[in-house]
Amino acid sequence: MKTMAEPLNVRRVLWKNLIINRLHTLLNAIAISIVFYYRATTLARIIHTGESPVVPYVLVIVAEIVLTFLWILHQAYRWLPVKRTVYPERLPEDEKLPPVDVFICTADPSKEPSLGVMNTVISAMSLDYPPDKLAVYLQDDGGSHVTLQAMREAWKFARVWVPFCRKYKLSFRCPEPYFAGKGGGDEKISSSEFVADRKIVEKKYEEFQEAIEKNSVNAQGSVSRDHAPTIEVMTDDNTDSDLREMPLLVYVSREKRPGHPHHFKGGALNTLLRVSALISNAPYFLVLDCDMYCGDPSSARQAMCFYLDPSVSSKIAWVQYPQKFRDTSEHDIYDGRLSPIWREGQGLDGIRGPSIYGCNFFMTREAIYGIGRTLKDIDINHLKKSVGASNELIKSINQSYKPQLSEDRKPSVALAKELQLVALCTYDIDTKWGKDVGYKYFTVVEDSITSIELHCKGWISVLLDPARPCFLGSCTSSLNDMLVQQTRWSFGLMQIGLSKYTPLIYGPLRMSILQSMCYGALVLDCLYAVAFYGLAIIPPICLIHGIPLYPKVSDPTFIAFAFIFISSQVKHVQEVLDYGDPLRTALYEMRVWMMKSGACYFFAILNATLDKLGLLQANFSLTNKAFDDEQDRRLRLGIYDFQASALMLTPLCSLYILNLVSFAIGITKILHRGNEFLAQAVLSFFGIIVNYHLLEGMFLRRDNGRVSPFVTLISILVSVTVLGSGFLLLLY
Numbered sequence: 207m208k209t210m211a212e213p214l215n216v217r218r219v220l221w222k223n224l225i226i227n228r229l230h231t232l233l234n235a236i237a238i239s240i241v242f243y244y245r246a247t248t249l250a251r252i253i254h255t256g257e258s259p260v261v262p263y264v265l266v267i268v269a270e271i272v273l274t275f276l277w278i279l280h281q282a283y284r285w286l287p288v289k290r291t292v293y294p295e296r297l298p299e300d301e302k303l304p305p306v307d308v309f310i311c312t313a314d315p316s317k318e319p320s321l322g323v324m325n326t327v328i329s330a331m332s333l334d335y336p337p338d339k340l341a342v343y344l345q346d347d348g349g350s351h352v353t354l355q356a357m358r359e360a361w362k363f364a365r366v367w368v369p370f371c372r373k374y375k376l377s378f379r380c381p382e383p384y385f386a387g388k389g390g391g392d393e394k395i396s397s398s399e400f401v402a403d404r405k406i407v408e409k410k411y412e413e414f415q416e417a418i419e420k421n422s423v424n425a426q427g428s429v430s431r432d433h434a435p436t437i438e439v440m441t442d443d444n445t446d447s448d449l450r451e452m453p454l455l456v457y458v459s460r461e462k463r464p465g466h467p468h469h470f471k472g473g474a475l476n477t478l479l480r481v482s483a484l485i486s487n488a489p490y491f492l493v494l495d496c497d498m499y500c501g502d503p504s505s506a507r508q509a510m511c512f513y514l515d516p517s518v519s520s521k522i523a524w525v526q527y528p529q530k531f532r533d534t535s536e537h538d539i540y541d542g543r544l545s546p547i548w549r550e551g552q553g554l555d556g557i558r559g560p561s562i563y564g565c566n567f568f569m570t571r572e573a574i575y576g577i578g579r580t581l582k583d584i585d586i587n588h589l590k591k592s593v594g595a596s597n598e599l600i601k602s603i604n605q606s607y608k609p610q611l612s613e614d615r616k617p618s619v620a621l622a623k624e625l626q627l628v629a630l631c632t633y634d635i636d637t638k639w640g641k642d643v644g645y646k647y648f649t650v651v652e653d654s655i656t657s658i659e660l661h662c663k664g665w666i667s668v669l670l671d672p673a674r675p676c677f678l679g680s681c682t683s684s685l686n687d688m689l690v691q692q693t694r695w696s697f698g699l700m701q702i703g704l705s706k707y708t709p710l711i712y713g714p715l716r717m718s719i720l721q722s723m724c725y726g727a728l729v730l731d732c733l734y735a736v737a738f739y740g741l742a743i744i745p746p747i748c749l750i751h752g753i754p755l756y757p758k759v760s761d762p763t764f765i766a767f768a769f770i771f772i773s774s775q776v777k778h779v780q781e782v783l784d785y786g787d788p789l790r791t792a793l794y795e796m797r798v799w800m801m802k803s804g805a806c807y808f809f810a811i812l813n814a815t816l817d818k819l820g821l822l823q824a825n826f827s828l829t830n831k832a833f834d835d836e837q838d839r840r841l842r843l844g845i846y847d848f849q850a851s852a853l854m855l856t857p858l859c860s861l862y863i864l865n866l867v868s869f870a871i872g873i874t875k876i877l878h879r880g881n882e883f884l885a886q887a888v889l890s891f892f893g894i895i896v897n898y899h900l901l902e903g904m905f906l907r908r909d910n911g912r913v914s915p916f917v918t919l920i921s922i923l924v925s926v927t928v929l930g931s932g933f934l935l936l937l938y
């Protein structure tokens with residue numbers, strides 16, 4: 207009986223960080239108050255005496271207000287950092303575990319190579335979970351015959367692989383890295399039987415790999431935007447084979463028609479919810495991106511440590527794992543590992559839970575449906591309006607509904623018809639899908655908006671970050687990918703920021719203030735662009751023209767400015783080191799923050815505004831998961847690869863040159879009037895030093911990863927124009 211009482215999960219407050227965070231917040235808040243007092247009194251004086259132009263001064267204050275506003279919002283992340291531990295060995299026996307469905311999305315085999323996608327699929331089928339309680343679905347948004355064929359091959363190989371993993375209880379179950387010796391997992395097994403079995407399976411894997419490669423030559427151009435739905439449950443040709451040891455594997459390709467909105471991944475997941483309801487209807491589902499394979503096969507059991515804990519199970523909507531990445535370079539120059547997000551996640555976990563981070567989470571159907579699933583909650587007429595016309599789907603809302611898939615896994619004619627119906631692109635029309643049911647549609651960041659809504663409905667979530675990563679994906683490994691991805695995210699988040707769901711208004715009445723602040727920070731981070739441009743343009747221009755914007759070094763207020771600047775950097779470094787990353791990561795993150803502010807956030811605000819005015823058609827540019835030798839080589843050496851869109855690079859390079867020039871001109875002023883201009887000079891100098899890679903890229907490098915001469919030239923022109931017209935700023 208004693209073991210029954212032992213908890214399945216434990217939450218630990220990170221006291222050291224909590225104290226450091228709150229102390230930092232307090233001291234910084236005092237310093238900021240001093241700064242704003244100084245700004246207000248000085249502004250009043252300038253207006254009164256006319257001793258210096260008012261416009262640049264006001265602009266710098268605006269930038270500081272924006273920075274402070276975002277800083278305040280971000281403090282919510284630092285309020286209560288926690289970490290969780292689970293004890294899967296205390297779970298009840300397998301018969302008592304609930305079923306789990308796994309949803310994997312893919313869209314284009316030319317950007318998301320089939321071999322990688324199928325490795326993800328196979329690793330999910332090999333989860334350490336009772337096979338009769340596991341169903342894996344791949345939704346192919348490309349409707350590609352290449353992907354369908356690859357799935358059939360994957361099924362054949364999994365027929366050998368899954369039993370092999372189970373027989374030897376392998377602790378790492380993704381075939382590609384396993385055979386490449388990257389996963390480990392079988393060190394303790396040395397029997398000759400195992401060695402022989404492994405050889406056979408390895409041979410099968412090679413055959414599988416060859417088949418996939420042959421099949422993939424036609425990947426380019428295999429994607430279709432005009433096709434009927436296809437749903438295929440994988441099974442053996444041999445009718446009397448025993449399928450009990452195998453989880454279900456299902457290929458789904460929803461209908462696509464030109465001119466119909468498909469709602470990107472959100473639409474794909476909603477289709478998967480419906481299709482799976484008719485086939486397996488598990489109460490829990492795991493979402494994976496096609497490049498995110500399962501590293502530790504125990505993730506489902508770990509998640510069950512929350513769902514089977516009666517004290518929290520009815521409140522938890524999702525259990526989120528961080529995205530971790532494989533084969534990352536020790537120089538994470540593009541911040542592809544997204545550590546800042548996971549660090550802030552620890553804080554979110556302390557205040558009712560992290561948001562959904564796109565993939566790697568286990569969620570309950572009840573939460574995502576937004577509908578009670580017991581008989582007494584169910585009203586058929588109401589349901590028809592919510593979930594659409596499919597009678598089977600309506601029946602499946604009742605959690606005790608058992609889908610009727612025959613033992614040979616071939617859907618009956620009636621079931622096949624129903625499956626087609628729920629995968630039509632018109633199915634959502636006049637239903638609540640995309641609004642109150644399933645993933646919400648109106649933004650490209652389906653994950654964030656859906657989390658906001660669920661948290662507002664009172665659900666909680668947890669972040670589980672075990673030492674051994676459960677899911678490993680491919681890291682963004684080029685500047686262009688990073689800029690494109692960040693622009694997409696920021697654009698989507700800004701869409702939320704400009705909608706009725708804007709968290710600072712929508713949130714406080716529905717969720718806690720701290721949660722609203724966190725979501726507020728998330729969707730408004732784009733505003734950093736305003737502060738960044740303000741501080742990257744106004745102070746250097748004023749430096750050239752000899753107009754001081756900061757207190758003299760001899761003025762005691764200078765200390766407050768210096769304190770804020772230094773303590774923010776120190777705090778950042780502390781967080782990086784505490785999370786176990788090396789010091790250089792702090793520099794890389796700072797650079798990425800500046801690149802995001804100068805390019806991604808800027809374009810995101812622009813695009814979101816156009817979108818709001820109905821002048822833009824949102825799109826989803828997939829992150830590339832294919833491997834590029836040359837870019838990879840540079841990444842490993844920590845050398846930036848500037849083969850990126852000129853549109854993105856030009857603002858960054860222009861700002862850099864602008865600061866460089868004004869610092870060079872302004873240096874004479876610093877020599878004579880250092881007391882007055884030190885802060886301004888330091889600001890430009892900081893930008894120049896942190897972004898030294900831009901200087902190298904524009905003027906010192908000759909390889910083809912440098913900034914193209916075209917971009918450098920345009921940037922020189924832009925910065926000279928801005929500098930030349932700078933005097934306009936100083937007229938008033």
Ligand SMILES: O=c1ccn([C@@H]2O[C@H](COP(=O)(O)OP(=O)(O)O[C@H]3O[C@H](CO)[C@@H](O)[C@H](O)[C@H]3O)[C@@H](O)[C@H]2O)c(=O)[nH]1
Pocket residue numbers: 311312313314318347469470471474494495496497563564565650651652653691694695826827828829830
């Ligand atoms: O129309 C689409 C677009 C994308 N995807 C799939 O969605 C996943 C994520 O796309 P990816 O190109 O990898 O984008 P990322 O920016 O890397 O994805 C992050 O950001 C997304 C939100 O923008 C989240 O959904 C993801 O989980 C998160 O990893 C991939 O499996 C895609 O195949 C679709 O199924 N349909």
Ligand SMILES: [Mn+2]
Pocket residue numbers: 495497829
């Ligand atoms: Mn991705």
